[in-house]
Amino acid sequence: MANLIDQDQEWLLNCLNATLDPNQEIRSLAEVSLRQASLQPGHSPPLLPSKSPISIQSNRTLFLQEVIRRLLLPSLDDSHRKICTAISMAIASIAVYDWPENWPDLLPFLLKLINDRTNVSGVHGALRCLALLSGDLDDTVVPTLVPVLFPCLLTIVSSPQNLFKQNYDNYLRTKALTIVYSCVSVLGIMSGVYKTEIIALITPMLKPWMDQFSAILEPPMQPEDPDNWSLRMEVLKCLNQFVQNFPSLTESEFMVIVGPLWQTFVTSLSVYMRSSIECTEDPYGDRYDSDGAEKSLDAFVIQLFEFLLTIVGSAKLMKVLFKVFDSVCAVFFRHYVYET
Structure with missing residues (x-):
């Protein structure tokens, strides 16, 4: 031997x-x-x-x-989610040091997995890997990554509206939004120096994403649905980044968000009342997904108020908000007068 x-x-x-x-x-x-x-x-x-x-x-x-x-x-497309997550973590740990210079084929491979709608396990693995990597993305990578990656992520997030395509669950949609949040955060930092270039990059993408955020926020909040709270929470985090970093761009598209945002705010009250005020049941605390990310009702409510505070602090967005509320109040007043 x-x-x-x-x-x-x-x-x-x-x-x-x-x-x-x-x-x-x-x-x-x-x-x-x-x-x-x-x-x-x-x-x-x-x-x-x-x-x-x-x-x-x-x-x-x-x-x-x-x-x-x-x-x-x-x-990376292992059907066992825990194994898939472990492999994603290993790849992300290596990629922090090697990608993109010494691992140029990593991103094409991940994009190929994401675009393969017949392989949901592969989509999960690729998104998990990108979500882990997204925290280490910098200004040398994001500007070239966003134009290629965002259309793929939009397809996943909007899957319930695409009746003839693969319908991804809220977990995968949430992971996609986590990546969007990280990329927009980096673009926001870069806009201080490269304002013209970043605005040119983000402008064509703004409307489809705002429309999708609106579609997610519009349905009434449902109790016993923490996956949906996580999805809405990531939407609010993304909106917060857009509003803080690109207020002039967001102003023109903000109108489509106001109604759905109000719907989410109002309908979340009954869910919160049952959990935290009446205490008739408490199934909402200490909830975490399989990756350890918090998806409790409290975390969602905190994010909701954080976004509302951002809106209140923006004079431009408050003007849009007042216009919407004025029209709503006018309709209500006419209806009230007619009934009486």
Whole structure:
């Protein structure tokens, strides 16, 4: 057995040394040999002694990274959600250091998964991975990512209205909105320096997203539906970012939000009364999804009031709000006079 291990180590050292050869043909042959060996049962790059030269150890590390990436990505659509989440976390942990420079094919692979409507597990894995990555996105990535990614996310979020397409559940729609929130936050920071470019980027996307936010907020709030609260909460967080970072753009599209927002605000009262005031039942506290994100009623209410405070602090949006309320009051007054 010792001789066999020594032979494996010697072969591996020779291959890794060959990958440093100045001759392109020799390097390519060594890379192919390593790639083929990695597919064989029992192949173990860690057999390489730790006292090997630093250049060889560095090559071994790069080779191991390549093998790990190649093994992880196809497993991202595992049907078991916990396994899928674990793989997503592993990919995101590697991508923080390697993507996009040293892992250029990661995003195309994730977008391909997201667009495959026949593979819901793949959509879940890709969204979970992007949601984890979204917290580390910066101004070097987001401007090129948004034009490609946002149409895919909009398709997922709007799936209940697309009768002839895959209908995704609220969990996946919420994850998609989490990514939108992170990207809009980065764009908002960038707009301080690159205002013209960011406005040109965000303007074509604003109306379809506002229409979708309106569609989510419009139905009455239902008790015993924490997944829907989470979805609405992410909508409110996204709206908050749009309003804070792009008030002049949001003003023209804000009218479509006011009615649905009021509907959400009013109908959430009865749900909140049952839980926190009357205390007749308390199924709403300490709720978390499978990824550990809070989806309690209290978290939703806090986010709702935070967004309302943002609106109140904007003179432009308050003008829009008063116009809507004036028309509503006028209709109510005419109806009241007619009835009496």
